[in-house]
Amino acid sequence: MDYDIKDIGLREKGRNRMGWAEQEMPVLRAIKKRFKKEKPLAGIRLSACLHVTSETANLMETLKAGGADLVLCASNPLSTQDDIAATLVADHQIATFAIKGEDNKRYYQHIESALYHNPIITMDDGADLVSAIHSSKKEFAVIGGTEETTTGVVRLKSMADKEVLKFPVISVNDADTKYLFDNRYGTGQSTLDGILRATNRLVAGSVFVVAGYGWCGRGLARRASGMGASVIVTEIDAVKGIEAVMDGYRVMPMEEAAPLGDFFVTVTGNTKVIRKEHFEAMKDGAIVCNSGHFNTEIDIAALEKMAKKKRVVRDFVEEYTLSGGQRINLLGEGRLINLASAEGHPAAVMDMSFANQALSAEYLVKEAKGLQRKVYPVPKQIDTVIAKLKLQAMGFGIDKMNKEQERYMASWNIGT
Ligand code: ADE
Numbered sequence: 001m002d003y004d005i006k007d008i009g010l011r012e013k014g015r016n017r018m019g020w021a022e023q024e025m026p027v028l029r030a031i032k033k034r035f036k037k038e039k040p041l042a043g044i045r046l047s048a049c050l051h052v053t054s055e056t057a058n059l060m061e062t063l064k065a066g067g068a069d070l071v072l073c074a075s076n077p078l079s080t081q082d083d084i085a086a087t088l089v090a091d092h093q094i095a096t097f098a099i100k101g102e103d104n105k106r107y108y109q110h111i112e113s114a115l116y117h118n119p120i121i122t123m124d125d126g127a128d129l130v131s132a133i134h135s136s137k138k139e140f141a142v143i144g145g146t147e148e149t150t151t152g153v154v155r156l157k158s159m160a161d162k163e164v165l166k167f168p169v170i171s172v173n174d175a176d177t178k179y180l181f182d183n184r185y186g187t188g189q190s191t192l193d194g195i196l197r198a199t200n201r202l203v204a205g206s207v208f209v210v211a212g213y214g215w216c217g218r219g220l221a222r223r224a225s226g227m228g229a230s231v232i233v234t235e236i237d238a239v240k241g242i243e244a245v246m247d248g249y250r251v252m253p254m255e256e257a258a259p260l261g262d263f264f265v266t267v268t269g270n271t272k273v274i275r276k277e278h279f280e281a282m283k284d285g286a287i288v289c290n291s292g293h294f295n296t297e298i299d300i301a302a303l304e305k306m307a308k309k310k311r312v313v314r315d316f317v318e319e320y321t322l323s324g325g326q327r328i329n330l331l332g333e334g335r336l337i338n339l340a341s342a343e344g345h346p347a348a349v350m351d352m353s354f355a356n357q358a359l360s361a362e363y364l365v366k367e368a369k370g371l372q373r374k375v376y377p378v379p380k381q382i383d384t385v386i387a388k389l390k391l392q393a394m395g396f397g398i399d400k401m402n403k404e405q406e407r408y409m410a411s412w413n414i415g416t
Pocket of ligand 1: 345
């Protein structure tokens with residue numbers, strides 16, 4: 001088996017951390033148990049391009065239990081947990097190509113290695129694997145793919161609109177049991193975790209600027225506010241702006257927020273959201289980071305150009321001194337800070353995200369033939385099953401309609 005990881009000697013640490021995550025992943029455990037018996041992915045070559053974390057390792061084990069023939073590569077140069085890569089290779093014989101801190105060249109070589117597997121199903125986080133397939137001269141036998149994140153779905157929908165997408169892709173991101181929990185609570189907590197591990201700065205009493213009020217921004221604003229920060233939201237969408245105001249935050253353009261903020265976090269999916277004129281206006285010691293998928297949201301090239309001096313002051317913190325003397329601290333090279341300096345979303349939310357991944361892969365094996373070259377939602381019944389299993393595992397019950405209530409609700413559907 002071919003692989004490229006940092007150090008196989010890290011396997012024991014990785015094994016322990018993988019087990020720690022598994023304890024919080026009851027839905028995935030239930031799927032793994034069924035997959036072991038039913039083998040719905042028997043013989044299916046599956047290439048996955050995901051953040052190589054303890055949660056992803058549990059997904060890989062589940063897919064393998066279902067009979068999949070797997071290769072895994074990193075979906076970001078800074079998000080790999082090297083101990084997890086070691087346990088995947090050494091304990092689970094899963095071909096893994098991922099090293100934390102790999103340069104761009106190695107990152108794309110690793111994607112090539114995942115494609116060399118000649119996948120029948122792709123599993124992406126950010127659509128880099130699907131993009132590589134589409135720009136390759138080789139022909140692939142892919143029947144379908146799954147996509148984990150908002151940015152990936154945006155890229156794939158644009159390909160589908162231009163009619164260049166070569167196979168159907170299931171948008172795992174858009175399942176209720178994914179974005180409502182992973183994007184909101186997962187990003188909210190793990191982004192703060194990343195910022196705190198990198199800086200150990202006090203959030204209470206600070207001014208915390210959140211750029212983008214999608215599900216990730218909402219979660220982040222709520223957690224920062226809960227820790228005592230005064231939160232400012234910047235937006236380009238008026239409706240989201242109103243929501244942020246009514247949720248209790250100040251809303252203003254980045255230009256006005258720049259001189260006020262102690263922390264700045266981008267979660268927009270867009271490009272150059274924080275740029276030259278904003279850096280110029282910032283306070284000495286401002287912390288700037290990103291939790292969106294790509295490292296495009298902060299104009300790092302402009303910061304590099306403006307800075308008189310640059311030095312690493314802590315792990316994951318680069319201090320740029322501007323000509324006016326103020327110091328701007330950029331975290332994690334502008335890459336996803338929740339995965340760069342912390343461990344990504346907690347297992348309890350990845351449980352649902354990855355349950356969607358596993359069940360969507362099973363769905364593709366059964367149904368891909370009938371699908372077109374489009375982006376499809378996760379089937380409702382999959383979302384519902386996952387929600388029920390999760391709520392049950394958390395020890396909560398819900399009501400069930402009685403016959404009278406069913407008849408009452410059905411009466412509204414007459415003629416529709
Ligand atoms: N994306 C965000 N957090 C993650 C995690 N813990 N594992 C895999 N992908 C993630």
